Amino acid sequence: MNQKKLLFLFLLLASSAFFTVHASTRPDTLSLGNLRVAIHPSAKPILEKEWAMLGANKKFVGMMKDKMRLFFPLIEPILKEGNIPDDFKYLCVQESSLNPNAVSTSNAVGYWQFKLETAKDVGLKVNKEVDERRHIMEATKGAVNYLSRNNTVLDNWLSTLLSYRLGLGTLKKMPLATDWLGKSLIEVDSSTDWYVLRFLAYKHFWETELLLNSQESVATESPSMITYKQVKGKNLMELSDEWKVSYDDLKKYNSWVLKDWIPDDKEYTLYHPSNVSIFESKSNVSLAAQSMALTASNDTNKLYVEAEIPQEALYPKKKHKPILSDKVETRFHTVEAGESLSSIARKYEMKLPDLLKLNGLEMSSLISLGQKIKVSRKIPMLELIAEQLDEKAKKATFSPRNNEAKEKQEEIIPEEPKVTIKSTGSSVYIDPAVSREITIRSDAPEKDKKSDVKVVEEMAKNSVEKASTGIETKAEAKNNAVLKNSTIHQVKAGETLFKIASKYGVSVQKLSEWNKLGKNPKIQVGQKLKIQP
Numbered sequence: 001m002n003q004k005k006l007l008f009l010f011l012l013l014a015s016s017a018f019f020t021v022h023a024s025t026r027p028d029t030l031s032l033g034n035l036r037v038a039i040h041p042s043a044k045p046i047l048e049k050e051w052a053m054l055g056a057n058k059k060f061v062g063m064m065k066d067k068m069r070l071f072f073p074l075i076e077p078i079l080k081e082g083n084i085p086d087d088f089k090y091l092c093v094q095e096s097s098l099n100p101n102a103v104s105t106s107n108a109v110g111y112w113q114f115k116l117e118t119a120k121d122v123g124l125k126v127n128k129e130v131d132e133r134r135h136i137m138e139a140t141k142g143a144v145n146y147l148s149r150n151n152t153v154l155d156n157w158l159s160t161l162l163s164y165r166l167g168l169g170t171l172k173k174m175p176l177a178t179d180w181l182g183k184s185l186i187e188v189d190s191s192t193d194w195y196v197l198r199f200l201a202y203k204h205f206w207e208t209e210l211l212l213n214s215q216e217s218v219a220t221e222s223p224s225m226i227t228y229k230q231v232k233g234k235n236l237m238e239l240s241d242e243w244k245v246s247y248d249d250l251k252k253y254n255s256w257v258l259k260d261w262i263p264d265d266k267e268y269t270l271y272h273p274s275n276v277s278i279f280e281s282k283s284n285v286s287l288a289a290q291s292m293a294l295t296a297s298n299d300t301n302k303l304y305v306e307a308e309i310p311q312e313a314l315y316p317k318k319k320h321k322p323i324l325s326d327k328v329e330t331r332f333h334t335v336e337a338g339e340s341l342s343s344i345a346r347k348y349e350m351k352l353p354d355l356l357k358l359n360g361l362e363m364s365s366l367i368s369l370g371q372k373i374k375v376s377r378k379i380p381m382l383e384l385i386a387e388q389l390d391e392k393a394k395k396a397t398f399s400p401r402n403n404e405a406k407e408k409q410e411e412i413i414p415e416e417p418k419v420t421i422k423s424t425g426s427s428v429y430i431d432p433a434v435s436r437e438i439t440i441r442s443d444a445p446e447k448d449k450k451s452d453v454k455v456v457e458e459m460a461k462n463s464v465e466k467a468s469t470g471i472e473t474k475a476e477a478k479n480n481a482v483l484k485n486s487t488i489h490q491v492k493a494g495e496t497l498f499k500i501a502s503k504y505g506v507s508v509q510k511l512s513e514w515n516k517l518g519k520n521p522k523i524q525v526g527q528k529l530k531i532q533p
């Protein structure tokens with residue numbers, strides 16, 4: 001029992017010693033520009049909670065430090081030029097986690113979380129073409145304008161910080177606006193606005209993290225941000241081809257360009273991550289583009305990584321690629337607005353060098369609207385098989401005698417032919433579709449009737465062969481008896497009304513009457529016809 005008590009006391013002392021050492025690393029005073037902020041003991045638990053939440057996810061911490069290394073070199077010079085304390089760069093981290101696409105519940109957008117009215121008030125352009133709230137440098141200039149204007153009235157950076165949340169008009173009505181006016185030392189406690197305490201927690205936490213890692217050799221491993229100027233009126237697709245950088249990365253880091261076209265009424269700066277040291281390009285094509293050393297950086301589309309992302313989400317299953325044949329299809333593509341050589345190559349699943357070679361072009365070649373570009377692809381086996389089946393179906397619809405297409409056969413239904421045969425002293429009308437028996441009307445003497453009948457039968461036989469789409473064989477004649485007993489016929493491809501009537505030994509007129517086909521009868525494949533009344 002005594003041993004258990006001793007163990008309990010030892011653990012209690014050890015844990016209290018740990019918390020004492022840990023607490024001793026937390027400062028009692030923080031700075032904000034030329035202002036010192038004293039931390040009252042009642043505020044320390046709130047700060048500890050914020051620090052614990054920020055450090056809970058190591059992956060998030062690492063990702064955010066990489067983002068800060070990318071974006072802080074763009075933010076810091078603008079803050080310095082506007083005489084804003086460098087500490088306010090952590091306010092941008094607090095507001096959006098350096099995500100250009102961050103949108104709050106109150107519709108504040110971008111890196112510094114400006115609402116539309118406030119953005120326009122501080123000189124930011126937001127229209128159908130651009131949203132400067134998502135441009136890290138333009139948005140930071142807007143933040144400098146806002147903070148400078150408020151600090152001129154409040155004369156205290158802590159008050160100015162709080163005005164970023166509440167607005168200048170609201171803060172001027174609060175007692176602390178007067179209490180903090182012009183002071184160089186302010187104490188915060190548990191009653192201080194949560195926004196101020198959270199900022200102090202963010203500033204100290206990230207400042208410490210970056211300081212601890214300052215000795216790491218990240219210069220050669222981590223990418224820096226490359227900036228591009230002289231981009232007025234250009235298209236992101238064209239620039240990606242010109243600089244040999246990924247269009248997707250260029251679009252991701254410049255999501256402020258809403259329609260791919262950069263306006264020509266203002267000098268904008270494009271930026272892109274690279275493992276080349278940061279600089280401002282002095283020409284249209286940057287050193288990064290010439291060296292082709294650009295690499296992708298961290299994903300800016302997520303604010304926090306709360307849990308492990310499943311493999312299925314990171315690497316979704318791709319559709320099976322079609323089996324390609326050796327047959328190559330070449331055709332022309334007409335260039336449309338916004339297209340580039342690389343986008344055309346992607347559209348037709350070609351490699352860009354292959355597309356250039358096919359058209360005798362170079363990487364620096366320009367294309368224009370309406371230009372014809374040769375593209376090629378290997379035809380998938382399924383398409384070839386489908387084409388072969390279509391050809392067979394088309395051949396099946398052709399008549400072996402006159403090669404007329406199925407469509408023509410269905411549209412044009414020949415009338416029942418009448419064969420006129422002249423004999424001595426009379427005219428003979430033969431209806432070969434009714435039967436094989438031929439009725440002859442003649443005023444000739446009985447002596448001549450036999451010879452006339454023979455002539456008529458031979459001519460009728462020839463005319464039947466010409467009028468019908470096939471030649472009756474002995475086997476077909478054998479089946480006539482069976483066909484005559486049929487009552488329903490289903491129309492097949494290539495059949496006409498006359499052909500069906502001939503097949504069953506009935507007239508077209510009767511077949512039309514039995515099936516109520518009207519004066520201009522038409523039939524379709526699969527249609528069922530009555531063969532008997």
